[in-house]
Amino acid sequence: MTSEAQAAAPVPVTKSTGHRLGITGREWRNLAIAAVLFALAAVVPLVGSGYVQSIAISIAIYTALATSWMLFSGPTNYISLATAAFFGSGMYIVAGGLDLAPYPVLVLLAGVAGALFAAVVGLATLRISGVYFVIFSLGLAELVRQIITWLQHVLGTMSGLYVYVDRSEEMFFWQLLALTAVVYLVGWWIGRSRLGFALRIIGNDELVAVHCGINTARAKVILFVISSTFAAIAGALVAPRWSYVEPTIAFSPFLSFQVVIMALLGGVHRLWGPLLGVIPFTLLWELISANFPAQTTLLLGAAFLLIVYFIPNGVVGLIEDALRQRGEWLKSLRLLLVRRSRDA
């Protein structure tokens, strides 16, 4: 899976140079590299065992969720805990509609529903910021869950819904990988569009943005909609893998937290940041779960604390520090050599 990490790494987010057509040579090259590496990632399930596949699927799910989360929360600094609300809605649309429409249609429908839902919520919550927004979004997921459960009771349907769509493990992975690729493309496109530029200004100082004539509300809502649509589609894609959907599992607040935490651990100011959180995080958790079955939770917590204290700026920060240090080291080496040669 490290191939994926490298895949994303060179995609530039902030480059938006004078080329009218937009895409520079360097960007073409990076896109090509990303495409090749995505293709490499796509081979993983063909060569790996079932266990490797299940890890790869986990990574793909969380990469898609964390990256789409970061599309909204990265530039705006709004920490949203509503991922589960959209993810769960997507699951339920698939689970509830399987008798009525073919699966691919439902996946699209989940996306549309997620977008509409997010637009309404986004428009309503604009006034709320900071920690109030964090908890508000958390309340949103719980509210949706409560309403769905209550509706099931009133309508007399079953609580757990069975989702049987015949898909091989590979297919699950490829679907999620494709979703991740779309998330990256959209993220990349936003980064180089006027919208992305506006968002960076908002993220730095909202007041300045307003004075520049940017419609901050519109920009934020658009981003929230994009980000939530992906979460809903991810839910729709995962539903058949879980076979059985129930509210407590589909709307688990833990999912929202995990997505936020993985993204923050990676870094939210680079498109490839969340990926660098998801991969090491998933592997580390896997290592702990596999080796310490009796104290999994305790050690997960401990590992977590160590990460927070020793990698304060996320994995991206770690890498950037290392790059900078290498740069400085090279510079001093060059200085030294120059001085040597001059002395000689």
Next chain:
Amino acid sequence: MDIIIIGLLLGATYALMAMGLQLQYGVARIMNLANGEMLIAGAFGTFWFYTASNASPFYALIGVIPLAFAVNWAIYRVLIVPLVRRARNQGQLEVDCILATFGLSFILVGILLAVFGGEYLSYSYLARPIFILGEPYGLNRVAAFIGSLVLCLGLYLWLHRTRPGLALRAVSVNPAAAGLVSINVTRASALAFALGGAVTAAGGVLLSMFLTFDASLGVVFTLKALIIVILGGVSDIRGAILAAFILGLAETTVASLVDPGLTLAAAYLLFMAILLVRPEGLLGRRSS
């Protein structure tokens, strides 16, 4: 009438869950996601105490409060202070705290699991009716209600009538300015954090008389407490208490008059509606 009384009893329960977090978040500015585990620890401690000695759970408070205070003080000094020191701004601190206390909550769950096991723990104490205006209510709930009132009142008076309380309020308004008037901000924050932990654990002691707990349940209480604290407006303990009672009354009203199935939905709806009208919570101040 009984709707109001049941609502007040439930409100007191919620106040017990939320007051500790209010101190930790409102004053010490630490969004403590491990708050619920502290409550569970208090409840488990009481369970253990009650089954071992068969003495009133109220006596457990004598041990639980100082112990929780010490543990939380230590948590603040060891885990939180480095984060406060390195944070460049409030936003950074908030993110770091979310991450760190999230990890901490896992550790605490792991410890609780190892010490007490994973089963449901509950015991029966004062589970008999007390008649108020001719209607029966659980005596244990009424006892917890009184305990909750004593705690609320005590905290309020302490914050508003004593010098350390004044210092805490100053820190909660503006830590930088508080530092300028020779308040030891780190000390005051540690005090608030430890006190918050102690109050939460005391809440666990009282709640254990009528709720059933297990080691993984902490997150449920953390979420409820977060919602109440935010609803109240983070900076004022009166806001949290008010919010707790509003939620208690609202949930009971919906449960009795509309449909019990919608109680939590109503609570969240109310929470969101209030935030939409007052984005800083009930008694919150607009941040500068």
Next chain:
Amino acid sequence: MRRRELLKYGAATTVAASFGQRIARAADPSVIKFGVVGPKTGPLAPGAAVTHFPNFKLWAYEINQRGGLKLKDGMHKVELIEYDDRTQPPETIKAVERLATVDKVDFIMPVYATGFNLAVAPIYAKYNYPLVTQACVTDQMDQLIKRYPNIFFVQGSTTSFAQAAIDILKKLKDDKQIGNKVAVVNVADDFGIELANAGRPIFKKAGFDIVYDKSYPLGTQDLAPVVKAAKAANPDAFVAWSYPPDTFGLAEQAKIEGLNVKAYYSAVATAFPGFYQKFGPAAENVLGAGGIKDTPEIRAYYKAHKEATGVDADYWGSPFYYSLLQMITQSIEGVGSMDLKAITAYLKSHTFKTIVGELDIRNQKLDKFYTVGQWQNGFFNAVAGVGFTDYSPVKLKTSWG
């Protein structure tokens, strides 16, 4: 800085120690490895801590005490490899895959709870492990059996549980021991909703008048309004399709409110030993899901369970869980090797002698199980079931003591 070093050193030693343990336990090739996955943390953990994990522990202990499993090539000790899925389906899936492809265990025990068993069913099928589900109650057994040749169900359908509880009330009503007014509440989650929906038409058909019928959310902290309203409807019987925390909460509230119905039923967790420990004599004559026949074998089982695991077994799933393990043991020893397909075939073609009696799972569904129990003198006696013949008589609830 020194604190950091200490932390690092501490973590490193723990890691090293545990790896050492792991390598050591994998060393003996004659040991037969059994995989166990279940929630040690998360919402389902407390149930699993009573019903799921301890039984496996007891079973492995007993098998090793008697020298191991008897295969064609001699006696083999058994070893459990346990993983915590933290009540998250992706973790369950990963853990089962890990057992199958990394640990290469010889057998995988069922996972805990309906949704999780269904989520891993395709994986068990892929690797041919028999999936003898437990704590898995569904109305779609036949479809699932058609789908998975290796799946086995040992509990009845949701409908059969609702049916059995209502049949008991109907009999009391027909004998003129109670009236026809019943108050029904349910937890708005999973099994609670399904039972409520299955129960409604059955109540009607049995001639009951449902005077109160509401749900309440999972995790409701105050059930006073629910019980008060139910009491106000003046029912003759009270039925709660409830889940663990609220099963306790409802009983306590019913006691406080003086909800003195002659028949009081609450679903999941009434069979937990903790229920009687909490309420003592007040729990007498409370009806609930599960139940078990009081026999010397069963008494011995409870004693052994407590001694080997330190936990009290419950009066519903636990003894059946153990019976399942007896069936699996007999199948493995009957086949004489760890040939998974042969073991599945053996399960499908034999009957088994277990602590709960002679069991038959040949058409992938267990032929008998208990559905309703009642606390009588501190024991949760079976008063109804499917396939058994001998049930304790139902008693009326006189008061909450």
